[in-house]
Amino acid sequence: MLQDKSSGATRADLARRIADARRIVVFTGAGISTESGIPDFRSPGGVWSKMQPIQFQDFVADPAMRREAWTRTFSGRAGWVGRQPNAGHAAVARLVAQGKARAVITQNVDNLHQASGIAPAQVIELHGNASYATCLDCAERHELEDLRERFLTVGQIPRCRACSGLVKTATISFGQAMPAGPMARAEAASLDCDLFLVLGSSLVVYPAAGFPLLAKRHGAALAIVNREPTDLDPYADLVLHDEIGPAMTAAVPANAPPS
Numbered sequence: 001m002l003q004d005k006s007s008g009a010t011r012a013d014l015a016r017r018i019a020d021a022r023r024i025v026v027f028t029g030a031g032i033s034t035e036s037g038i039p040d041f042r043s044p045g046g047v048w049s050k051m052q053p054i055q056f057q058d059f060v061a062d063p064a065m066r067r068e069a070w071t072r073t074f075s076g077r078a079g080w081v082g083r084q085p086n087a088g089h090a091a092v093a094r095l096v097a098q099g100k101a102r103a104v105i106t107q108n109v110d111n112l113h114q115a116s117g118i119a120p121a122q123v124i125e126l127h128g129n130a131s132y133a134t135c136l137d138c139a140e141r142h143e144l145e146d147l148r149e150r151f152l153t154v155g156q157i158p159r160c161r162a163c164s165g166l167v168k169t170a171t172i173s174f175g176q177a178m179p180a181g182p183m184a185r186a187e188a189a190s191l192d193c194d195l196f197l198v199l200g201s202s203l204v205v206y207p208a209a210g211f212p213l214l215a216k217r218h219g220a221a222l223a224i225v226n227r228e229p230t231d232l233d234p235y236a237d238l239v240l241h242d243e244i245g246p247a248m249t250a251a252v253p254a255n256a257p258p259s
C-alpha cells in the first residue's frame with residue numbers, strides 16, 4: 001500500500017495546482033451532479049437500489065422491456081429531468097472558457113456540462129447522454145419531446161422516423177459496449193494534459209477509471225476532489241475530501257482574470 005502523502009490538502013492547494021496547470025483534463029462523476037439534486041445511481045438509496053437496470057440485450061429483444069425503459073424515461077423516475085447545473089459545473093465551465101481545460105470527460109449522462117455552457121465537442125461522454133435518443137440502427141438523433149406524446153397517449157414505443165429501427169435514450173446501458181469514439185478521445189486527452197482533475201468520481205468503474213492512471217503515468221499531476229476516499233487517492237498528487245461546488249468555486253473564482 002502506498003502512503004497517502006497528499007492528505008491534508010486544502011482548497012488553496014487546489015487553487016494553486018489549477019493556477020499552475022496549462023492543459024487540464026477534468027474528469028467528472030456522479031458526485032458533481034448530486035449537488036444538483038441528481039441521485040448517485042450506484043450509491044445506497046440511488047436509483048439502481050430501487051429498480052433493476054435494464055440490460056441492453058433485454059431492451060433489444062423484448063418489447064415489454066422497451067416499454068418499461070421508456071416508462072422510466074418519461075416518468076422522470078431516473079431523476080435527471082429538469083435539473084440545473086450547479087456551482088461545480090460553473091467552475092468547470094470557467095476553466096474551459098479560460099482555455100485552461102480543453103476537455104471534460106464525464107461518467108454522467110445528465111447533459112449538465114453542456115447546460116453550463118461548455119461546447120458539446122469538448123464534453124467526452126463515456127456513458128452517453130440521457131437528454132435525447134438515438135436509433136440503434138442508423139444513429140439518427142431523436143428528441144425526447146418528439147417521442148413523449150405518442151408514448152404517453154397511445155403507448156407507441158418509439159421507432160426511428162428514418163429507418164424504423166429501435167430508438168433508445170443515448171445512454172450506454174448495462175451490457176452495451178463502451179463507446180469507441182469517446183473512449184479514444186478520452187485516452188488522447190489523458191495523454192495530453194499536465195493536470196488530470198477528478199471531480200466527484202469514486203473511480204471504481206473500469207475501464208473509465210483507468211484514465212487518471214494513464215495520465216499520471218505519462219507525466220500529468222493527478223488531483224482528486226471527492227467527498228469520500230477513492231482507490232486512487234494513494235496515487236494522487238493532491239487529494240481533497242470536500243464538496244465539489246464550494247471547493248471548485250474557491251479554486252476557480254468567478255471574477256479571476258485568465259492566467
Ligand code: ZN
Nearest residue numbers: 135138160163
Ligand atoms: Zn434509424
